[in-house]
Amino acid sequence: MKKLTTYLLITSLTLGTISPSFAGPRPTPQPHGGHVDHLPGAAVAMVIAGATYWVLDSLFYRKADKGYVVVEPPEGAYLERLPPSAVLVRHHGREYYRYHGAYYRWVPERKIYVVEPTIVEPETEQVSHYAAGSVLTTLPNGSNAILINGVQYFRHAGTYFLPTERNGKQVYVVVDIH
Numbered sequence: 411m412k413k414l415t416t417y418l419l420i421t422s423l424t425l426g427t428i429s430p431s432f433a434g435p436r437p438t439p440q441p442h443g444g445h446v447d448h449l450p451g452a453a454v455a456m457v458i459a460g461a462t463y464w465v466l467d468s469l470f471y472r473k474a475d476k477g478y479v480v481v482e483p484p485e486g487a488y489l490e491r492l493p494p495s496a497v498l499v500r501h502h503g504r505e506y507y508r509y510h511g512a513y514y515r516w517v518p519e520r521k522i523y524v525v526e527p528t529i530v531e532p533e534t535e536q537v538s539h540y541a542a543g544s545v546l547t548t549l550p551n552g553s554n555a556i557l558i559n560g561v562q563y564f565r566h567a568g569t570y571f572l573p574t575e576r577n578g579k580q581v582y583v584v585v586d587i588h
Contacts, residue, residue: 445580447477458486461557468493469510472555472562475575481555481562483512488522511554540569544584545576558587 453466464471464478468489471478496509506513506526514523540546553566564571564582571582 444480445474445477446471446480449478456487458484461560463487465489474573474580476578476580479555479562479573479580483525484557485525485527488517488520488524489514490522492523540584542584542586546571546582546584547579549582563587 449464449466449471453464453471456463456465456470461484462473463481463484464473465487468491470481470483470487472481492507492509492514496507496514499506499508499513504515506515507523508514513526515526516522517524549564549571550566553564553571556563556565556570562573563585564573570585570587572585573580573582575581
């Protein structure tokens, strides 16, 4: 009986330390436009304005041709918790939290942080050196995801990039959007 009690105690302590939502290694946090091959089972699906996003570790992902790509959280997105690296920002007398390029506002009635689309950082004007039709294997640093008519693009210095696949690899085609 003593052996059975010891076994049950060890088993319950061991099982208590396993997280049921963890299913494999988590991807390393990526910048917007960053690509991962797969997401662990802990990723949560969220449908916003008819588009499906997956949320993992406070980052938003969209399905790409192969794998997933980190995108800006869309208007209407929310998080129940922000990571400790979120930065408090005061703007026009209100408090917001900036995390991974997005601003969140605490909504106490719902106990969530919602994406705040009204705070816009001024874009610095830069001249793009990418010609329409050019194909890149990686996005320029500082590229931001943008959804236009239900299509996911990335924008950098006024240039738009369409994610696609060529020869089994993720690439970004420079497109002219007007």
